[in-house]
Amino acid sequence: MTSQSHPAPKYYVLKEQLRALAAEAEPGALLPTERALAAGHGTSRTTVRQAIAELVAEGVLDRIQGHGTFVAHNRPTYVRQLTSFSEDAAAQGLRSSSRVLGISTIPAEGEAAQRLRMEPGAALTRVERIRLINDEPLAHETALLPGELPDLAAALERTGSLYAALQESYGVRITDAEDTVQTRLAGPDEVRLLNLEMGFPLLAIQRLGLAGEQPAEWTSSVFRGDRFRFQARRHRD
Amino acid sequence: MTSQSHPAPKYYVLKEQLRALAAEAEPGALLPTERALAAGHGTSRTTVRQAIAELVAEGVLDRIQGHGTFVAHNRPTYVRQLTSFSEDAAAQGLRSSSRVLGISTIPAEGEAAQRLRMEPGAALTRVERIRLINDEPLAHETALLPGELPDLAAALERTGSLYAALQESYGVRITDAEDTVQTRLAGPDEVRLLNLEMGFPLLAIQRLGLAGEQPAEWTSSVFRGDRFRFQARRHRD
DNA sequence: CGTTCAGTTTGGCCTAGACCAATTTCAGAG
DNA sequence: CTCTGAAATTGGTCTAGGCCAAACTGAACG
Numbered sequence: 086m087t088s089q090s091h092p093a094p095k096y097y098v099l100k101e102q103l104r105a106l107a108a109e110a111e112p113g114a115l116l117p118t119e120r121a122l123a124a125g126h127g128t129s130r131t132t133v134r135q136a137i138a139e140l141v142a143e144g145v146l147d148r149i150q151g152h153g154t155f156v157a158h159n160r161p162t163y164v165r166q167l168t169s170f171s172e173d174a175a176a177q178g179l180r181s182s183s184r185v186l187g188i189s190t191i192p193a194e195g196e197a198a199q200r201l202r203m204e205p206g207a208a209l210t211r212v213e214r215i216r217l218i219n220d221e222p223l224a225h226e227t228a229l230l231p232g233e234l235p236d237l238a239a240a241l242e243r244t245g246s247l248y249a250a251l252q253e254s255y256g257v258r259i260t261d262a263e264d265t266v267q268t269r270l271a272g273p274d275e276v277r278l279l280n281l282e283m284g285f286p287l288l289a290i291q292r293l294g295l296a297g298e299q300p301a302e303w304t305s306s307v308f309r310g311d312r313f314r315f316q317a318r319r320h321r322d
Numbered sequence: 323m324t325s326q327s328h329p330a331p332k333y334y335v336l337k338e339q340l341r342a343l344a345a346e347a348e349p350g351a352l353l354p355t356e357r358a359l360a361a362g363h364g365t366s367r368t369t370v371r372q373a374i375a376e377l378v379a380e381g382v383l384d385r386i387q388g389h390g391t392f393v394a395h396n397r398p399t400y401v402r403q404l405t406s407f408s409e410d411a412a413a414q415g416l417r418s419s420s421r422v423l424g425i426s427t428i429p430a431e432g433e434a435a436q437r438l439r440m441e442p443g444a445a446l447t448r449v450e451r452i453r454l455i456n457d458e459p460l461a462h463e464t465a466l467l468p469g470e471l472p473d474l475a476a477a478l479e480r481t482g483s484l485y486a487a488l489q490e491s492y493g494v495r496i497t498d499a500e501d502t503v504q505t506r507l508a509g510p511d512e513v514r515l516l517n518l519e520m521g522f523p524l525l526a527i528q529r530l531g532l533a534g535e536q537p538a539e540w541t542s543s544v545f546r547g548d549r550f551r552f553q554a555r556r557h558r559d
Numbered sequence: 560c561g562t563t564c565a566g567t568t569t570g571g572c573c574t575a576g577a578c579c580a581a582t583t584t585c586a587g588a589g
Numbered sequence: 590c591t592c593t594g595a596a597a598t599t600g601g602t603c604t605a606g607g608c609c610a611a612a613c614t615g616a617a618c619g
Contacts (some may be wrong), residue, residue: 091610093510094520094572118599129574134600139507139521150600151582164502168558263555265401266503268523268547270376273330282601283331284376286505286523286547310505310523317554318500321405328580331602355569366604371570387570388612519571 099126100136107145112158116146119154142286144311163218164314165264165290170216170224171246183245184215184222186278188238197229200293201300210234212247215278216306222279223312228304230257251301259302261295266315275307286310336363337373344382349395353383356391379523381548400455401551402501402527407453407461408483420482421452421459423515425475434466437530438537447471449484452515453543459516460549465541467494488538496539498532503552512544523547 103116116122119137123130137154140146148154161179174181189211193203203209209229216224228247234240240250251257271285287307294302340353353359356374360367374391377383385391398416411418426448430440440446446466453461465484471477477487488494508522524544531539 096572097510097520120599123574129576131575132573137600142507148600149582150580151598153582153599166556168556259558261555261557263553266525266552266554267550268505268525270379270523273334283334286507288503288505313504315503315552315554316500317503317552317556318498319403319405319554320498321496333602357569367606369603374570385570386612387610388568390569390612 095128096132096135099128099132100139102126103136103140104145107140107156110156112156114156116154116156138282138284141282142284142310160221160312161218162312162314163223163308164316165308166316168262169246169248169259170226172248174218179218180220182217182220183241184217185238185241186213186215188212188241190233193229193231197303200303201229201231203231207231208233210237212237212241218312224306224308225275225278226304226306228302230302231300257296257301259294259296262302263293263295264315264317265291268310269307279307279309281309288313288315290315332365333369333372336365336370337376340373340377341382344377344393347393349393351393353391353393375519375521378519379521379547397458397549398455399549399551400460400545401553402545403553405499406483406485406496407463409485411455416455417457419454419457420478421454422475422478423450423452425449425478427470430466430468434540437540438466438468440468444468445470447474449474449478455549461543461545462512462515463541463543465539467539468537494533494538496531496533499539500530500532501552501554502528505547506544516544516546518546525550525552527552 106116117125119130119133122133126133137146137148141148144157144160146154147157161177163174163179164177166173166176171181191209191211192206193201193209194205197209198205198207201209209231210233212228212230214226214228215222216226230251234255236254237250240254241247244250244253248259251259267289269287269289271279271281271283271287273283275281275285275287276283287310290306290308292302292304292306293300294304343353354362356367356370359370363370374383374385378385381394381397383391384394398414400411400416401414403410403413408418428446428448429443430438430446431442434446435442435444438446446468447470449465449467451463451465452459453463467488471492473491474487477491478484481487481490485496488496504526506524506526508516508518508520508524510520512518512522512524513520524547527543527545529539529541529543530537531541
C-alpha cells in the first residue's frame with residue numbers, strides 16, 4: 086500500500102532492516118561495524134551511516150566512537166505532565182536528579198523581563214541545571230526567577246526541587262504554568278551538555294510559572310527528543 | 323564562552339554563515355547553487371548539503387530539485403492550544419482548510435479499541451485528512467470515532483470542522499482532550515503527504531477526546547516541526 | 560504566437576576512500 | 590602479576606565525483 090513511482094532511498098531500506106534487526110536483538114548487543122555493514126549490504130559507509138544516524142535520533146541505536154554501534158538499552162520515557170520535573174519523575178517511578186551548572190544574579194532584560202513583568206535592570210536569579218533521569222542527562226534547563234534569592238543553592242541542595250525550594254525557603258508557590266513546546270536540532274552546546282550528536286532532534290519548552298496572578302518563573306528547557314513525551318489535558322468551553 | 327577542545331564541525335560553521343546570509347536576504351531570494359557554495363567555501367558538496375539540510379529542517383531555507391535553494395518565506399507558525407485545528411487557526415487569524423484523504427468504517431482493534439473503551443470488532447469511523455494553513459500542508463491526521471457516522475463526509479464539507487460536524491450532526495460534543503506530544507522523523511509517507519524531505523523533524527500528537535466521561539475520539543496527528551508550536555496551561559494542586 | 564523537444568542547470572542519491580579521534584587490544588617491560 | 594605504550598579497531602568528518610530526476614531554457618517547428 087506504500088507503492089510509489091519513487092522507490093524508497095537505499096539508506097531508508099537499510100534503516101528499516103537495521104530497525105528490525107535491533108528489535109530482535111537484546112539491548113546492548115553490538116551491531117556489525119559500519120564498514121562490515123557497508124560491505125555486507127553492497128553499499129557505502131556513507132549510506133550505512135545515514136541509516137544509523139536516524140536510528141540513533143529515534144533512540145533505537147547508540148554508538149560510541151572507538152567502541153561500536155549497539156542496540157540502545159530500554160530507557161524510560163519521561164512524560165512531562167505540566168508539573169515540576171522532580172514531581173513528574175517521582176510520579177512515574179523514575180529516579181531524577183540535577184547537576185547545577187550555575188546560580189547567579191543578573192539584571193532583567195528582553196523577553197524575560199517582559200514575561201516576568203519586571204523593570205529592565207531589576208535583579209533576577211538565574212539557575213542553570215542539567216536534569217537527569219536514572220543518572221543520564223535528559224534536559225538542559227535555565228530558570229529565571231524575579232528578585233534575589235540568597236542561599237538558593239543550599240535550599241536546592243536540601244530539597245532537590247526548585248519548586249519545593251521556592252515554596253519552603255521564599256514563600257513562593259507556583260500555582261499555574263503555561264508551557265510552549267517546539268522542535269529544535271542539537272547544536273554544539275547541547276551536544277556537549279547532553280552528550281548527544283550534532284543535529285539530534287530536541288524538544289524545546291518555555292514555561293511561564295505563575296504564583297496566583299503574579300509571574301514567578303520563566304524557564305527555557307531543552308529535552309532529548311527520544312525518551313521524552315509531553316502530555317497535557319484541557320477542558321473546552 | 324563556547325570554546326572547546328573540539329572545533330565546531332565545518333558543516334556547522336557553514337550552516338551558521340548561511341543562516342546569517344538568509345537573515346539578511348529577503349524571503350524567496352535564491353542562494354548560490356550547492357556546487358557554487360562548495361567551490362566558494364573551499365569545501366565539498368556533501369558538506370554544503372549537510373548544512374543546508376539542517377537549515378531546511380529549521381524552516382530557514384527551502385529547496386526544490388531542478389530549481390534551487392532559497393530563503394524560506396515567512397510562514398505563520400501555527401500554535402496548538404488544545405482545542406480543534408480550525409478553532410485554533412481562526413483564533414490566530416490563519417486560513418485553515420483540509421483535504422480529506424478518506425472516510426471509512428472499520429472494526430475497532432488494538433490501542434484504538436482500548437483507548438475508546440470499545441469491544442474489538444465494533445464499528446469505528448476513520449477519517450484521514452491533510453490539514454492546511456494558508457493552503458500549505460501542515461499536518462496529517464487520522465481520527466477514529468466510535469460507531470458509524472452516516473453522511474459524515476457531507477457534514478464535514480458543510481462545517482469544515484470535525485468537532486462542529488460531530489456536534490451538529492451527531493450530538494457528540496467533545497468537552498475534554500488529552501494530548502501527548504513527541505518527536506518523530508519523516509518517512510516516505512510523510513514526505514509524500516506533506517511535501518517534505520526524508521528525515522524532516524516532526525511532532526507527533528495523539529489525542530484522546532472525551533465527551534463528558536465518554537471517550538469519543540482517538541486521533542493521531544503528525545505536524546511539521548517548523549511552523550508548529552504546542553501550548554498548554556495547567557493548574558497545580 | 561504557442562508547442563514541442565532536446566539540452567542545460569540544479570538538487571537528490573550514492574560511491575570510494577582519505578584522515579582524524581576515541582577506544583580497545585595486546586605484547587613487552589618491570 | 591600489573592603497568593605502559595604501540596598497534597589495531599571503530600566511529601567522526603570530509604573530499605571528489607558519478608549518475609539520476611525535476612525544472613528551466615531556448616531553438617525549431619507548426
